[in-house]
Amino acid sequence: MGTRPWFIAHLGFAYYFLGVVYLAMGLVMLALELFALLLRESPWGFLVGAVVGLLLGLGFRRLGDPHHEPGRAEALLSIALIWLLVPVLGAIPFHVAGGMPYLDALFEAMSGFTTTGATALSDFSHFGYSLFFWRSLMQWLGGVGFLVLVAALLTHLAVAGRQLFFAESTGVQKEPFTPRLRTTARSILKVYAALTLVAALCYWAAGVPPFEALCNALSTLSAAGFSPNPRSFEGYSPMAQWFGTLFMFLGGAGFVLQYRLFFTCDLRPLLRDVEFRFYTLIVLVFSLLLALFLMTHHTKDMNYTWGEAIRHAFFNVTPIVTTTGYASADFALWAPAAQAILVAAMFVGGCAGSGAGGIKVIRWLVVGAFVRRELVRSLHPQAIIPLRVGPKSLGEEVMRSVAAFIALYLGLVALGAVGIALLENDLVLGFTASAQAVGNIGPGLGEVGPMGSYAGLEPLSKLILIFQMWAGRIELVPVFLLFSPQLWRKLRG
Amino acid sequence: MGTRPWFIAHLGFAYYFLGVVYLAMGLVMLALELFALLLRESPWGFLVGAVVGLLLGLGFRRLGDPHHEPGRAEALLSIALIWLLVPVLGAIPFHVAGGMPYLDALFEAMSGFTTTGATALSDFSHFGYSLFFWRSLMQWLGGVGFLVLVAALLTHLAVAGRQLFFAESTGVQKEPFTPRLRTTARSILKVYAALTLVAALCYWAAGVPPFEALCNALSTLSAAGFSPNPRSFEGYSPMAQWFGTLFMFLGGAGFVLQYRLFFTCDLRPLLRDVEFRFYTLIVLVFSLLLALFLMTHHTKDMNYTWGEAIRHAFFNVTPIVTTTGYASADFALWAPAAQAILVAAMFVGGCAGSGAGGIKVIRWLVVGAFVRRELVRSLHPQAIIPLRVGPKSLGEEVMRSVAAFIALYLGLVALGAVGIALLENDLVLGFTASAQAVGNIGPGLGEVGPMGSYAGLEPLSKLILIFQMWAGRIELVPVFLLFSPQLWRKLRG
Ligand SMILES: [K+]
Numbered sequence A, B: 001m002g003t004r005p006w007f008i009a010h011l012g013f014a015y016y017f018l019g020v021v022y023l024a025m026g027l028v029m030l031a032l033e034l035f036a037l038l039l040r041e042s043p044w045g046f047l048v049g050a051v052v053g054l055l056l057g058l059g060f061r062r063l064g065d066p067h068h069e070p071g072r073a074e075a076l077l078s079i080a081l082i083w084l085l086v087p088v089l090g091a092i093p094f095h096v097a098g099g100m101p102y103l104d105a106l107f108e109a110m111s112g113f114t115t116t117g118a119t120a121l122s123d124f125s126h127f128g129y130s131l132f133f134w135r136s137l138m139q140w141l142g143g144v145g146f147l148v149l150v151a152a153l154l155t156h157l158a159v160a161g162r163q164l165f166f167a168e169s170t171g172v173q174k175e176p177f178t179p180r181l182r183t184t185a186r187s188i189l190k191v192y193a194a195l196t197l198v199a200a201l202c203y204w205a206a207g208v209p210p211f212e213a214l215c216n217a218l219s220t221l222s223a224a225g226f227s228p229n230p231r232s233f234e235g236y237s238p239m240a241q242w243f244g245t246l247f248m249f250l251g252g253a254g255f256v257l258q259y260r261l262f263f264t265c266d267l268r269p270l271l272r273d274v275e276f277r278f279y280t281l282i283v284l285v286f287s288l289l290l291a292l293f294l295m296t297h298h299t300k301d302m303n304y305t306w307g308e309a310i311r312h313a314f315f316n317v318t319p320i321v322t323t324t325g326y327a328s329a330d331f332a333l334w335a336p337a338a339q340a341i342l343v344a345a346m347f348v349g350g351c352a353g354s355g356a357g358g359i360k361v362i363r364w365l366v367v368g369a370f371v372r373r374e375l376v377r378s379l380h381p382q383a384i385i386p387l388r389v390g391p392k393s394l395g396e397e398v399m400r401s402v403a404a405f406i407a408l409y410l411g412l413v414a415l416g417a418v419g420i421a422l423l424e425n426d427l428v429l430g431f432t433a434s435a436q437a438v439g440n441i442g443p444g445l446g447e448v449g450p451m452g453s454y455a456g457l458e459p460l461s462k463l464i465l466i467f468q469m470w471a472g473r474i475e476l477v478p479v480f481l482l483f484s485p486q487l488w489r490k491l492r493g
């Protein structure tokens, strides 16, 4: 063992984990290969993907060591590696069978697995059913991965304030997967799977073609937003749009609380939850405000009735707040006053126990409590005042983690906004593309609006966005640590 | 005494302080009255202002109590009151003699005393010399007030992390004006006055008409930006523009360090200062980047030589970073890529020991140190790591104050941006107008660009901006405390 270099010997968990994931992806692509053959669509994409996945998976698993207990550094590095290398593999079918340049294919796959839903497709006609299904499935699988990541690793490692979000985890435990966290993860996934199935049936019942109903359901509950229909939900019936709003709203709410609701018929924990109440309030206020501006600023060119305005308002606010990213109208064409509401909504994010991206409601509640406390402290500097959100009293380290997370988040949005604005020579595009990428939302404004595409951007802009989607999905810390010499020192030592 | 209501009996310091300031303003306006009479300009503005100021000043002084020792609550309330009521009085001449509606006059005066420099004037021909001089003088006086506020009260009260900025103040002292702070304030004001004089002479030497040279000097060192010339520095010689860049740069750097440089010929403290070095780096990098984009994006319509591009780049980056707000070109007409650099620069702010507004370089350095520490902590959760900026080790309460300040700052920018974008139906205008107001910068983009005016905005937008300029100048905490029941409880009790 001593003769193996440190990046093999010290990363036994990372390689083993990556190997298992690549083998699983290889098998999924093998199954999709059968689907493609059955439909007489190009077989090469999934074949190449499956072969590469299985071979590399076997190789990584041999390099790894299933009994190696990972330290914090290796665990965080593994998270960053998996979320980078899974899209690298998953992009292969888009490139080989879908005819996308590899950079665009990687953009699409990163957007898929991170549940962003920003597309680099401009012409939907090159894609067959099997590719569209892969595109939606990777979002659903990305959602599963994220939920497990949050319920287990991030909570355990106390990253980005995550220790706050499950009452079960009161501190840093020795075991990464305590029995309680395992139970939590299992109930979350149960809700996730059940709601996906119900959503697919509801969409179908509301007139959406069955294949699209299934694909849309896969990307609704994962707060992801890819649709096999280039017009997103624009062409569906009002009933389908209202169902979409409902399931997006549920997808952005905490799954643990919904488990109590759906599996034990207990509504009270949900209604008592401070985050859920604030989240509901935000969706209501933003939607009604938007409806008002749709009626006052679009009287001439759109002629919405109040019913239509309210439906479009709810259907376009909910996907932004929950970071799903669907649209029922091309809001890139709306009046700036209406767009301003959506831009503001980009910074909310869903609830912490969901698959939503963004900053998330609970972190804003922590910031609010913290700022209120500091204001009181400027009057009473010696007073010791606990930090409270709802009934919970939070430790200082939670507040610090949340503050650092938000600083990294806004810093990455700002840097990307300037970079993309410089590259694309467009302020609004730069700002909204950057904000949507870090929050894993999907659409921006201008050329990259909900009916637009990221295909036309500069390659460097696409690379920035790929980086932002990757970092944003795994809550930034694992990616920023890659730039810290401390991480490498710890891994080596 | 017991029969007087609490808002008289408990606010002896606030009334006395306000009375003295109003009397002083009354006297200044009386002097300007002579100036106006001499130039045969309308005498009514300054007369009404002086009479109101002297009468109210006497009244407030009678209500107040010179021996009343203010608590923290009363001190913070006094700061908020003074910075609101001084513009309310100072606006009178603009309204009476300048023919501006009172809301516009208040906007202009708030913009003046807060050293913002955003103008609600659209037609400069209604204003005589005396009004223009008043407009520049209020900026210079606002600068004096701010420097004293920072050196004494905010540092003493440890508000917004201010205890960090003078090595002299190691904690919260009993006396608001310790001998050391008094010496500090005196050296700061010496540098401020001396540099103003030198700037006026240099501008004059570079061909600026003497009256404009004086007015511009008054608003350069205060980082304020009003110019009696509607084209700001656009019409002046390249030499005058380079002088402008130099004095803006000095005006945005710490005055204590410059005291050592100019009065004891010791350059080393300045060069060793982490904040000054970082500030210089930012100005250089942003300017050279802007020069590059001016050359690549304006080849057709502007035809700058490299020399011109570099001059315009430095002359337009420096006023934004230092929050002065001058311009040598209408950057609202530049390509968005060039504007993006200026929008990013809006969030820097000058150095802490200057009259500049904005977040300020030192606070960003604190954030950077904090985020780096939290990243290391996610690897070593039990480690105790001191927070360092340069050689200084900072207490946790400094970090908390800075974090709360930045949260309030960005929150106020975001709220204002959405509000103004909704009112004006313009995203870029809303965002930049809001960001410039909280940072006391002056110009935004679009209609409110450097050659534009805020006159055409909705009254509610103007009120939002007035609130933002006011809150931004006194470092937010005193204004936000007005909404805290704790403040009123403490004042009453
Ligand atoms: K999404």
Ligand SMILES: [K+]
Pocket (backbone or CB within 6 Å): B115, B116, B117, B223, B224, B225, B323, B324, B325, B440, B441, B442
């Ligand atoms: K200014």
